[in-house]
Amino acid sequence: MDDVVVTSRIRLARNLSDVPFTIKMNDYDAGLVIDRVRDVISKNSQYRFDFYEIRKLPFLKRQVLIEKHLISPALVSSKIKSAVAIDQNENISIMINEEDHLRIQVLYRGQNIQKAWEDANRIDDFLEEQLPYAYDETWGYLTSCPTNVGTGLRASFMLHLPALTLLGYMKEIIETITKLGIAVRGFYGEGSEVLGNLYQISNQITLGQPEEDIIANVVSITNQIIEQERQARLKLLNESSSFIADKVYRAYGILKYARNISSNEALKLISDVRMGISMGIIKETTIDKLDVLLNLIQPAILQDYFGKEMTPEERDIKRAELIRKILE
Amino acid sequence: MMCENCGKRPATVHYTQIINGVKTEMHLCEVCAKQKGTIEFDAPFSVTNFLAGFLEPAFGAQIIKPAFETQITCKGCGMTFEEFKRSGRFGCAMCYNSFSEKLYPILRRIHGNTKHVGKIPTKMGENLAIKREIDRLKIELNVAIKNEEFEKAAEIRDKIRELEKKLSRE
Ligand SMILES: [Zn+2]
Ligand SMILES: [Zn+2]
Numbered sequence: 001m002d003d004v005v006v007t008s009r010i011r012l013a014r015n016l017s018d019v020p021f022t023i024k025m026n027d028y029d030a031g032l033v034i035d036r037v038r039d040v041i042s043k044n045s046q047y048r049f050d051f052y053e054i055r056k057l058p059f060l061k062r063q064v065l066i067e068k069h070l071i072s073p074a075l076v077s078s079k080i081k082s083a084v085a086i087d088q089n090e091n092i093s094i095m096i097n098e099e100d101h102l103r104i105q106v107l108y109r110g111q112n113i114q115k116a117w118e119d120a121n122r123i124d125d126f127l128e129e130q131l132p133y134a135y136d137e138t139w140g141y142l143t144s145c146p147t148n149v150g151t152g153l154r155a156s157f158m159l160h161l162p163a164l165t166l167l168g169y170m171k172e173i174i175e176t177i178t179k180l181g182i183a184v185r186g187f188y189g190e191g192s193e194v195l196g197n198l199y200q201i202s203n204q205i206t207l208g209q210p211e212e213d214i215i216a217n218v219v220s221i222t223n224q225i226i227e228q229e230r231q232a233r234l235k236l237l238n239e240s241s242s243f244i245a246d247k248v249y250r251a252y253g254i255l256k257y258a259r260n261i262s263s264n265e266a267l268k269l270i271s272d273v274r275m276g277i278s279m280g281i282i283k284e285t286t287i288d289k290l291d292v293l294l295n296l297i298q299p300a301i302l303q304d305y306f307g308k309e310m311t312p313e314e315r316d317i318k319r320a321e322l323i324r325k326i327l328e
Numbered sequence: 329m330m331c332e333n334c335g336k337r338p339a340t341v342h343y344t345q346i347i348n349g350v351k352t353e354m355h356l357c358e359v360c361a362k363q364k365g366t367i368e369f370d371a372p373f374s375v376t377n378f379l380a381g382f383l384e385p386a387f388g389a390q391i392i393k394p395a396f397e398t399q400i401t402c403k404g405c406g407m408t409f410e411e412f413k414r415s416g417r418f419g420c421a422m423c424y425n426s427f428s429e430k431l432y433p434i435l436r437r438i439h440g441n442t443k444h445v446g447k448i449p450t451k452m453g454e455n456l457a458i459k460r461e462i463d464r465l466k467i468e469l470n471v472a473i474k475n476e477e478f479e480k481a482a483e484i485r486d487k488i489r490e491l492e493k494k495l496s497r498e
Binding site for chain 1: 404405407415416418420421423425431434435438440443444445446447449451452456
């Protein structure tokens with residue numbers, strides 16, 4: 001798969017004009033919006049959606065959906081009734097009554113932002129035909145928060161940047177691209193450490209630029225970061241090849257033979273091995289397998305995979321077992 | 329409640345001023361409020377204010393900065409601008425128009441821009457697309473005139489007229 005881009009994501013924020021926005025909604029309004037959207041979605045013949053009311057979902061299932069990035073934590077903690085429609089391939093999700101009435105999200109693995117945009121746009125067209133969108137000639141799509149008004153569009157990439165992080169370039173890069181209207185978010189663990197060297201890059205500006213330009217801008221900055229990451233990997237390989245080879249093989253060794261492993265440790269090691277594969281050091285496994293692991297090691301998805309609830313201690317054992325099996 | 333100044337129109341703007349812990353309120357209609365807004369408050373208020381400021385060091389009086397907050401309320405959902413500032417969220421689609429004047433600087437700060445140029449919902453009709461095309465052509469026209477490309481300018485002008493006709497027909 002892709003050596004740097006882990007996932008590509010498009011999100012569109014939409015609201016109905018004839019219902020208060022979620023901050024002013026009661027449960028009754030919220031229920032009506034859910035029913036209306038569910039009704040419209042069910043008429044769609046192109047995709048098959050499964051529909052879930054969040055309150056009716058068991059705790060573990062909610063967590064699984066969060067870990068798969070199909071819903072946001074905000075949807076789960078919503079004070080009003082909320083729901084989600086998820087397509088059978090689990091690329092598309094339509095969140096109802098999150099911060100906005102509708103959040104259309106399309107997520108693909110690798111560098112696939114164009115495809116994600118086309119899907120999101122098509123679903124948006126379909127919903128718009130049957131629902132009265134809150135839209136204004138001047139302001140565009142009206143959103144709950146002024147930071148999303150206009151296109152309501154967020155285009156984002158999850159990037160794996162181990163070499164730039166290792167060489168200490170990330171701080172400077174983040175400072176530079178923040179000035180260009182791009183937001184950078186890390187998966188932060190304890191302290192200020194970024195978990196798994198995974199960073200999310202997305203546009204901040206949603207008003208005053210057409211969708212295509214917003215996406216092109218994020219793509220162009222992302223491409224520059226990708227290029228820098230590849231250069232950084234080459235630099236590491238050329239200047240400290242034995243250090244790097246030792247680092248990635250140690251990581252591979254632990255993953256392959258550990259009997260007890262936490263999700264944080266696994267994430268760090270997967271990151272190292274993933275980099276090692278892209279550098280041509282490790283040939284025993286593939287980036288594809290590691291990206292599968294990236295998902296499976298998460299606490300709720302892991303329990304879902306084994307079909308039972310587990311204590312943290314049990315999870316660490318089962319996690320190690322699963323990693324060994326996949327790296328076999 | 330009627331306007332305290334003219335007594336003719338309903339009071340929609342409410343001023344609150346706190347001096348030395350004493351709260352004074354004023355309820356005005358929009359017309360009177362606009363006048364007051366530029367002239368400041370009438371004598372009693374400003375004199376008190378001035379004196380309070382003058383005497384402050386000697387008496388250690390504390391002065392809370394007068395709050396001239398016009399209470400704009402959204403007709404759609406009843407949200408006040410204060411409420412919006414606190415939550416950062418709008419209450420309904422009408423809020424954008426209710427608070428529109430105050431929104432320009434906010435949106436400019438966030439997006440560096442105040443005009444949507446992206447997707448138009450097809451249901452909103454071709455009209456909007458045509459209007460936007462006219463806006464674009466007008467810019468092109470200005471450029472052509474500036475560059476003294478009069479033949480091209482005439483062409484663009486004809487295109488604009490054609491589109492405007494199409495608009496008025498609908
Ligand atoms: Zn008056
Ligand atoms: Zn409102």
